[in-house]
Amino acid sequence: MAESTGLTDFENVRLDAIRMIDCQGESHQFHFQLRLLGDRIALDGFELRGEIPAGFRFQVIGEADDDVFVLLGRLVERIRRALSVRHIDFHERQIIDSTVRGRIEWDESQAAHLPLVVVDGRQVSWNDLGRMLMSMEGWQFRLDLADPSEEL
Numbered sequence: 652m653a654e655s656t657g658l659t660d661f662e663n664v665r666l667d668a669i670r671m672i673d674c675q676g677e678s679h680q681f682h683f684q685l686r687l688l689g690d691r692i693a694l695d696g697f698e699l700r701g702e703i704p705a706g707f708r709f710q711v712i713g714e715a716d717d718d719v720f721v722l723l724g725r726l727v728e729r730i731r732r733a734l735s736v737r738h739i740d741f742h743e744r745q746i747i748d749s750t751v752r753g754r755i756e757w758d759e760s761q762a763a764h765l766p767l768v769v770v771d772g773r774q775v776s777w778n779d780l781g782r783m784l785m786s787m788e789g790w791q792f793r794l795d796l797a798d799p800s801e802e803l
Contacts, residue, residue, distance in 0.1 A: 666719075698772065
């Protein structure tokens with residue numbers, strides 16, 4: 652890809668995984684992947700469950716000639732901000748402070764085409780999220796959808 656776009660000095664840097672602690676003292680290990688997307692690069696940070704990416708996932712996009720370590724610094728800061736907030740009390744199974752941020756995924760366990768959401772790095776079924784929302788029956792809501800590289 653680099654050669655076909657004329658980026659002869661592009662280097663696919665391998666980055667070591669890092670461990671970060673969330674606001675509840677839980678440890679999360681993040682792995683990184685750098686991808687060339689034509690004239691741009693994507694740096695992904697993600698947790699693994701076994702060999703499969705799962706849990707928290709983050710992404711920053713930069714220009715192909717950007718310093719990878721500057722992008723890594725931006726990504727680590729984004730991860731740090733996300734880990735500093737908890738949106739769901741999983742013990743009480745309720746939403747904290749009326750805001751939920753997460754990611755939409757496919758729920759393989761459902762025969763119907765239902766989404767699965769990942770909030771605070773944990774999978775939450777569509778039905779479970781619906782039950783948590785029912786404690787706020789009558790309230791208004793706003794649903795903002797954003798590209799994985801954007802911060803909410």
